Amino acid sequence: MxxxxxxxxxxxxxGDKSISHRSIILGALSNGTTKITNFLRSADCISTMGVFRNLGVQIDDTPAEITVHGVGIKGLQAPKVDLDMGNSGTSTRLISGVLAGQPFVSRVMGDASLSKRPMKRIITPLSEMGSEIDAVENHLPMTIHGTQLHGIQYEMPVASAQVKSAIILAALQADGDTTIIEPVKSRDHTENMLERFSPDSIEKHDHQIVIHPHHELAGQAVHVxxxxxxxxxxxxxxxxxxxxxxxxxxxxxxxxxxxxxxxxxxxxxxxxxxxxxxxxxxxxxxxxxxxxxxxxxxxxxxxxxxxxxxxxxxxxxxxxxxxxxxxxxxxxxxxxxxxxxxxxxxxxxxxxxxxxxxxxxxxxxxxxxxxxxxxxxxxxxxxxxxxxxxxxxxxxxxxxxxxxxxxxxxxxxxxxxxxxxxx
Incomplete structure (x- = not known):
């Protein structure tokens, strides 16, 4: 020794990486401002901020706090560039759920390491909901053709907080309720935060989550x-x-x-x-x-x-x-x-x-x-x-x-x- x-x-x-990512995502989809303290300024979380800026969301970054000026679920703008997720699997999978229900086409890319990671686990449920996603052998780069999504019942083959969160974010934009059944309970940061941003949007029952669309999200104060x-x-x-x-x-x-x-x-x-x-x-x-x-x-x-x-x-x-x-x-x-x-x-x-x-x-x-x-x-x-x-x-x-x-x-x-x- x-x-x-x-x-x-x-x-x-x-600050917690998972919560930092989700505070940006839910803040962007909210009406009003979300103020985030103790935000993790790591490369992955900065990738998430960059993607939403390219989707038309104003995000102010000062040493004291991050302020996200939410545009609402229907307020995102079609990106003029490829959306670069860097090395972040969380950014990729969660934001893909958001993009699946938007009325525009997005191209998602990442670095060499991220481009080797499997995306079929989100492509399958998002496709069931009606999204068309083009990917070469289920890897990045990936083109997401946003559309009106449909509510589904999805029994997850394995416990994955990222996949579950992608479905939840897509389900907020669907034309009916979505039910997600988990084999084993995985990280529940998305559910916890959604209960704060939009309590009428979610119900939780043991290993089952029900998402009710058509409810607005309201900006929050988040201490990570x-x-x-x-x-x-x-x-x-x-x-x-x-x-x-x-x-x-x-x-x-x-x-x-x-x-x-x-x-x-x-x-x-x-x-x-x-x-x-x-x-x-x-x-x-x-x-x-x-x-x-x-x-x-x-x-x-x-x-x-x-x-x-x-x-x-x-x-x-x-x-x-x-x-x-x-x-x-x-x-x-x-x-x-x-x-x-x-x-x-x-x-x-x-x-x-x-x-x-x-x-x-x-x-x-x-x-x-x-x-x-x-x-x-x-x-x-x-x-x-x-x-x-x-x-x-x-x-x-x-x-x-x-x-x-x-x-x-x-x-x-x-x-x-x-x-x-x-x-």
Missing amino acids: QTNSRLSGTISVP PGDISSAAFFLVAAAIVPGSEVTIQNVGINPTRTGILNVLKRAGASITETNRTTGVEASADLAVKATELKPFTVTGHEIPGLVDEVPLLALLAARANGVSKITGAEELRFKESDRISVIVTEFKKLGIAIEELPDGFIIDGSKPWHLNDAKLNSHKDHRIAMTLKIASLLVDQPVTIKDFDSIKISYPTFNDDLAKLRS
Whole structure:
């Protein structure tokens, strides 16, 4: 382990990425202004802002807040340029739901990484609703021929907050009600925020969501809590680096996002929650102390609540005293990188005893690490980059991480926050 790798102190992480995206989208579709504080100014969220500006929405960006001058569901303008989603799968899938019901044609594009990610999962339900979408082998670039949509009943084949949200945003423009049935409850930020912007538009019943169109959205004041997916890097770091004690303030604790906390506790981590508050989403301060960790199992039913944190859970398992198993995470193969394959490849460079499964990993944390290769590779995946940086705290030799600047996608100030805890 590196000298002085112990982490100590208090930090606040940037605003939640999922909520930041949705605040721009729902604000743009509202009547009146939406004021957003603690907005995440990451590359992905800036892509969402840029797209809506190209759709005729005025968005003012000052250090204190973002102000979205909503144009209403029917007020978007036909874009004069291709809509560039950058690297953002969230922007692509959610905004496609909006575009499907607009009276114009849009061409959606993204960077090389995003262009490899599957879009059939949204093309299928949006096509059932009446939209015509042209894509080469179900990948970007994608041309969306907006039209009058029809309400449908859609039973989702897999739990996906992005797909669900695309359908919800399309359903707001349909000619009748839409019912969405989830096999497992996924992130519900869109539903929670829609209840604030337009309470008459949505009903929720267990695993079923009903969208009632023809109700206007009204602009809101949105304070974005800290992103638990960003906080997770320091939660896990504090749990695995001996002698660490870290507090992270104002972390969003939406129950559909707190799977990471459940697993940490199951592994024996010491976590204390204080200063709980409520708003658009609940938040709290989370304090973690390093402890002896025990092995754990994660299966498919938990994955929707912690899908972004699986690389970190693999790292947690690599420090637990025994064999841990993570399964049901095949969705990770379709993220910014094939995160299952990449984690196995890079962890083996660190001498971690890890075995690749089709849908996850088996990791023996009881075995010591032996650095085999100091040249690590993020594969241009922001979550891999930050996971490897946390792992490097437990290596007694310097390592390099190729394309580490990919962290700008979700957490531009990650290095600064890590430095605060190491000083």
